[in-house]
Amino acid sequence: MRIAHRVIGTALVATLLTQLTACGTLFWPDRRGQIDGKVDPVVAVLDAVGILFYVIPGLIAFGVDFATGAIYLPHGTQAQVDPAKLRPAVNPDGSVDKARLQTILEQELGQHLPLNDPRLIEHKGSVQQLAAFGLVPAA
Incomplete structure (x- = not known):
């Protein structure tokens, strides 16, 4: 028992x-x-x-x-944008102009991405993280 x-x-x-x-x-x-x-x-x-x-x-x-967000179906597509095309969206002080970035992404990807959505999680990076990926900061 x-x-x-x-x-x-x-x-x-x-x-x-x-x-x-x-x-x-x-x-x-x-x-x-x-x-x-x-x-x-x-x-x-x-x-x-x-x-x-x-x-x-x-x-x-x-x-x-x-x-x-795991309950949503995947969109099924992945896209990459050449980093050189993204340079106009970076201000001289290193901050990102979201309006310019959204325009560039819409032109390159053909999709509207809601960059001003309050649910969007924005991550900050550092010079060490860029170096780990083999990238050189150029802002």
Whole structure:
């Protein structure tokens, strides 16, 4: 009888731990960081199943997937822009003019990127980080 309790307890703990992690973040970690797009129905259904069995962990899974952007379908395209074409968007003091950058990206990529979106996460770099990538600061 004691072994049955351990097996049930272990199964319950394993189930709760898997439900506390968001499905999209767990299965497709490369999707994290997206700020918009079409919702992936597979991730939404998996998170909804979590709500059916365990309300709080299911809601947490939805929240984590929306917060990380893992619930959105990937856009499927990647693009690179020549750094020389981006130089006009850099001011003499090293700051980036978002309006000019957005115009350049729209011309090169043919897509409207919302650079003024409040959900956009902006990372600051340093000279050491540029050197690690073999780049020389030229601002």
